[in-house]
Amino acid sequence: MSDVNNPYQGPEADVKIEQPLISQGALTEIMVKYLNDASPWLRFMGIMGFIGSGFMALAGIVSIFSMPFVTGVLSGVPDIFSDFISPLSIMTMYGTYFIGAGALMFFPALFTYRFGTKIRSFVLTNSAPELELALRNNSFLWKFRGILMIVGLAVIPVIVIIVIVVVVAFMAIG
Numbered sequence: 001m002s003d004v005n006n007p008y009q010g011p012e013a014d015v016k017i018e019q020p021l022i023s024q025g026a027l028t029e030i031m032v033k034y035l036n037d038a039s040p041w042l043r044f045m046g047i048m049g050f051i052g053s054g055f056m057a058l059a060g061i062v063s064i065f066s067m068p069f070v071t072g073v074l075s076g077v078p079d080i081f082s083d084f085i086s087p088l089s090i091m092t093m094y095g096t097y098f099i100g101a102g103a104l105m106f107f108p109a110l111f112t113y114r115f116g117t118k119i120r121s122f123v124l125t126n127s128a129p130e131l132e133l134a135l136r137n138n139s140f141l142w143k144f145r146g147i148l149m150i151v152g153l154a155v156i157p158v159i160v161i162i163v164i165v166v167v168v169a170f171m172a173i174g
Helices: 029-065 067-076 087-125 128-173
Strands: none
Touching: 029 067, 029 087, 067 087, 087 128
16 A cells, blocks of 8 residues: 555645845845844835925925915015016916925835835845845836936026026016
């Protein structure tokens, strides 16, 4: 009977035990210590970014909804720019800017928070996929900031041209 396979026996598989990344030599203990030390700060900065993003969006929403009150207060004040731009449009631009800036601030905060969280998970579990996700979020953070910087640098010449045109227009009228 020993030559017959047991039909109730569980399947057998070759099990390969993965060595932790530290014992493989990929990361040293000091590297993991530095990652562990940075994790709470990354999560803290991510949370502060979420709060700042929320406050900026809230400031934009408040400015848009406060337009009737501001225009009522400014109705008795002589306005030298009334021929060019109204206080209502200034408040709308202000509110739109802050809502957009708050939305843009959300993504770096999200990537920073996820980076810190995944580093913490990696330190606790020593799992290579957690480290990969952490580094992926770090990559997303710097790509986003780099693209935002390129867009900002591209917008500066446009703003300079607009300012020059506005100044020349004011000088021609005045």
